Amino acid sequence: MIAAAPRQLGRFQLYCLSDGRFRMDGGAVFGVVPRVLWEKLKVPDAHNRIPMATNCMLVRTPDANILVEAGIGxxxxxxxxxxxxxxxxxxxxxALSAAGLRPEDIDLVVLSHLHFDHCGALVAPGQDGELAALFPRAKHVVQARELEAWRHPDPRSRPSYKPENLGLLERAGRLLVVDGDQQVAPGIQVRVTGGHTAGHQAVYVRDQEQTVVFTGDFLLVRALLKSNWVSALDLFPLEAMQRKATFLEEAARERQLLWFYHETDQMLGYWTGEGFEPVN
Ligand SMILES: [Zn+2]
Incomplete structure (x- = not known):
């Protein structure tokens, strides 16, 4: 799906830009949740894999074009x-072109974390075959703890933190490293969630009293809204569960619209405190 009509958020326009679909082991996504429970929500294929999206978020503000997340590449x-x-x-x-923009129009890229399925498109072979930055003018916002984990991955995380996805950007001084919760552009704030990785951050987009929260892999798919369902892909599952309670309490109270990066079905909606209310 490309060139879908944008969603208006105050003065901002939000576009969902897909970098394609993939499949991931259902057991890895749902952890200790028995398959008999999750398979009703996500139907696995013959290899036990469930469908996953890459719903990158383009935010067009009066001042800048900001991309949150950058697919697999x-x-x-x-x-x-x-x-x-x-x-x-x-x-x-x-998808960017269908939204009427060129790569050089992107001012800022914000990354929830640095696993390959979130930043893989940032460095790609150019016309001469050499690797180059996809967005030649953009700065790329990364959380300091996450950058450290990418530089020195633990053995379990090594296959996910690929050197080639950011090395070129780091050497060119194109990373904007933030430490903790921070405003990174007018109306755009990053907030550390931890859980999935130590430095994982959610991205809050706010204008005229409306907020959209890009949840990244803090909430991998909608089914993980359930309070005691935790993904085996989370490095810190107990922390993920505790922070989810606080996060969702605020999301319901403030009526924040939640954006699910990997959700293939109804990736946008509200958490009411009791259930999910999808928004088209
Ligand atoms: Zn992911």
């Missing part, structure tokens, strides 16, 4: 592509 090996059943077509650059 074109650099996966054939084996990885096969394992994840990754189907990129048409991909982030085409």
């Amino acid at each position: 074109p650099k996966l090996s054939d084996k990885e592509r096969d394992n994840f059943a990754f189907d990129r077509e048409p991909g982030l650059p085409a």
